[in-house]
Amino acid sequence: AQKITQTQPGMFVQEKEAVTLDCTYDTSDPSYGLFWYKQPSSGEMIFLIYQGSYDQQNATEGRYSLNFQKARKSANLVISASQLGDSAMYFCAMRGSGTYKYIFGTGTRLKVLA
Amino acid sequence: SQTIHQWPATLVQPVGSPLSLECTVEGTSNPNLYWYRQAAGRGLQLLFYSVGIGQISSEVPQNLSASRPQDRQFILSSKKLLLSDSGFYLCAWKRNGADSGANVLTFGAGSRLTVL
Numbered sequence: 659a660q661k662i663t664q665t666q667p668g669m670f671v672q673e674k675e676a677v678t679l680d681c682t683y684d685t686s687d688p689s690y691g692l693f694w695y696k697q698p699s700s701g702e703m704i705f706l707i708y709q710g711s712y713d714q715q716n717a718t719e720g721r722y723s724l725n726f727q728k729a730r731k732s733a734n735l736v737i738s739a740s741q742l743g744d745s746a747m748y749f750c751a752m753r754g755s756g757t758y759k760y761i762f763g764t765g766t767r768l769k770v771l772a
Numbered sequence: 773s774q775t776i777h778q779w780p781a782t783l784v785q786p787v788g789s790p791l792s793l794e795c796t797v798e799g800t801s802n803p804n805l806y807w808y809r810q811a812a813g814r815g816l817q818l819l820f821y822s823v824g825i826g827q828i829s830s831e832v833p834q835n836l837s838a839s840r841p842q843d844r845q846f847i848l849s850s851k852k853l854l855l856s857d858s859g860f861y862l863c864a865w866k867r868n869g870a871d872s873g874a875n876v877l878t879f880g881a882g883s884r885l886t887v888l
Contacts, residue, residue, distance in 0.1 A: 691875045701860055703816075703879035710875075749815065753875065758804055758823060759831070760864075760877050764815040 660685045662750050664763035671740045672771050678725070679735040679748050679766045687754030692733040694724065697747040697765070706748075709733060740770045774799035778863045778880030785887050791836075791850040793883050795863030798844065803865040805846040806877065807838055810860040822846060858887045 661684040671677035683692065694706040709717045709724045717724045725734040737744055750763040778795045785791060797803050807819040818831045820838035828838050835854060839847045846863060863880040867873065 693875075693877070695879075701882045701884070703862060703864075703882075705876050705878065708875060751816075751877075753877075758821055758829070759818055760806070761818065762808075762816040 660687070660690075660752055660754055660757075660759075660761050662752050662761055662763035664750055664766050666766045667764075668767045668769070670769050670771055671737075673742060674739055676736060676738045677740055677768065679737070679750075679768065681733045681735065681750030681763060683731050683733060683750075683752050685752065685754050687756050689755035691753050691755075692724070692726070693751040693753075693760070694722070694733075694735045695749045695751060695762075696744075697749060699746070703749070707735070737768075742770050742772060744768060745770045774865075774867075774878070776863065776865055776878060776880040778883055780883060781881065782884045783886070785853050785885065787855055787887055788852045791848070791853050791857070791885070793848040793861055793863075793885075795846045795848075795880055796844055797865045800844070800865070800867055802843060802868050804868065805840065806864040806866075807846065807848050808862045808864065810862065810882075812859070816862065820848070853887045855887050858885055860884050 663682045690711045692709045696704045707717050707719045707722045707724050709726045716726050721738045723736045747765045747767050749765045753760045775798045806821045808816040810816050822828050822840045837849050861883045864877045866877050
């Protein structure tokens with residue numbers, strides 16, 4: 659069975675500082691994809707970044723980077739130079755190569771302080 | 773470009789009433805379609821997914837059902853709503869394909885259901 663664990667229910671970060679949101683996963687699939695989504699208070703789910711399990715380099719998208727440590731089964735999201743607009747819920751998700759299903763963690767609520 | 777539409781955005785229904793939420797995707801063909809539910813302050817629970825017309829996989833036994841009458845249309849239904857059906861319902865799609873871009877799940881704006 660696949661599982662995503664996000665152990666930080668809430669996080670605070672000062673504006674312009676970097677923050678790391680933790681995500682660990684468990685799967686028996688040899689190949690899988692890892693995702694991060696942002697959910698503002700409006701409720702929409704916004705795709706941020708994707709990491710394939712066989713990608714050699716950590717994924718980056720602008721101020722977002724994914725710290726992928728395969729041996730530790732972790733896929734932490736790093737947000738650099740935090741902005742007030744980054745305040746939202748953040749969800750880690752996974753899909754194994756042998757399934758159509760995407761499973762999500764319970765999320766981390768990030769609050770950026772001015 | 774591809775877009776996903778989901779409606780209604782908000783609805784308030786009495787216990788025991790029927791439900792129909794609709795989702796359509798434009799600009800693509802043969803997408804994989806998904807229904808998720810998010811209880812207040814919680815994560816996303818996969819309810820149904822579909823890889824083709826008439827092909828529905830159910831993840832959670834409950835009083836909800838899903839149908840895919842057309843290639844790009846996905847409908848979530850209930851004959852009799854329960855209080856526990858309240859929540860935020862999200863439709864999503866992904867493109868068929870083997871490239872990395874086909875991995876991304878794209879969500880609709882969501883439907884907020886309150887059952888009284």
